[in-house]
Amino acid sequence: MKILLAVLAVLALVGGGTLYVLNARQEVQADSVVTAVITPEQLPFRDKSGQVALAPRTDPGGQRTLTGLHCDRFHFAAKTAVCLRVRAGALTPTTDVIVLDEKLHERQRVEIPGTPSRARVSPDGRIVAWTAFVTGDSYATTGFSTRAGLLDLSDGQLVKTIEELPVLKDGRRYFAADVNYWGITFARDNATFYATMASKGSTYLVRGDYPSYRGKVLRDNVECPSLSPDGSHLVFKKKVADGDQPWRLYTLDLATMRETPLAETHSVDDQAAWLDEHTVLYGLGGDVWAVPADGSGAPRQLIAGASSPGV
DSSP states (O other): HHHHHHHHHHHHHHHTTHHHHHHTSSSSOOOOOOOOOOOEEEEEEEEEEEEEEEEEEEOOTTTOOEEEESSEEEEEETEEEEEEEEEEOSSSOOOEEEEETTOEEEEEEEEEEEEEEEEOTTTTTSSEEEEEEEETTTTTTTOOEEEEEEEEETTTOOOOTTTTEEETTTTTEOOOOTTTEEEEETTTTTEEEEEEEEETEEEEEEEEEEETTTEEEESOEEEEEETTTSEEEEEEEOOOOSSOOEEEEEEEETTTTTEEESSSSSOOOOOOOEETTTTTEEEEEEEEEEEETTTTOOEEEEESSOOOOOO
């Protein structure tokens, strides 16, 4: 029974992408990327075929161009893209972190353990970050844990896991063997980042300083934060219930720490993105949806058969 519960927990967290990830491991990916340049007028995203696709920002649900690049997770900013892809034929779950330019030409590749979960590029394209699900940690009561890491393209510094990040909680250095991180998001200064820290059954929002490599817990019950373009707000998923529909999307005003629930009432298991200062994007039911960031309005389907919008 414990094994069955662990498997169900993994499926619930990974969501709809799990089946694709498992199938991708059986394939040999041989990408033939078409001539494509991601410009500010385009919205890149992951098509249901697993390929990165491009559509006009003014009409995201309109005609799309398939690039031929296959990814399990994708993100793009400032002429830098990151593509997370399960390595086919690996004996244990392994992911390639592939860094590309705006023409989708490969610049660098890093191998990490686990299966893809989240991907982010800093606003100026200098740093790429990722999260992967891994198994085998002795403290992982559900049978899995996460690894969040980052790569600084300016100097080549690679941090395969930020688990050793020194963090202050309630004014004191926090130590625990079961600390996990996921969902990194960067501010425009490339010094400040936010992430979820999980430990002892709780989740926390951590604000980190990259140059000094230090962090501080700001509040609890925050998962998969994503920083707004102006750096004033975070959108995140908050656990509001037990069972198979546990989360609700909220925004957080970083100046006042005031939370606002968004109009999407379905449980969303995604690291949401910002289309602009006023609109949040997220994956739900195999499609990309949009909702106002101030809690007003109603959700609307933006792109059918899509995920991982790389705004």
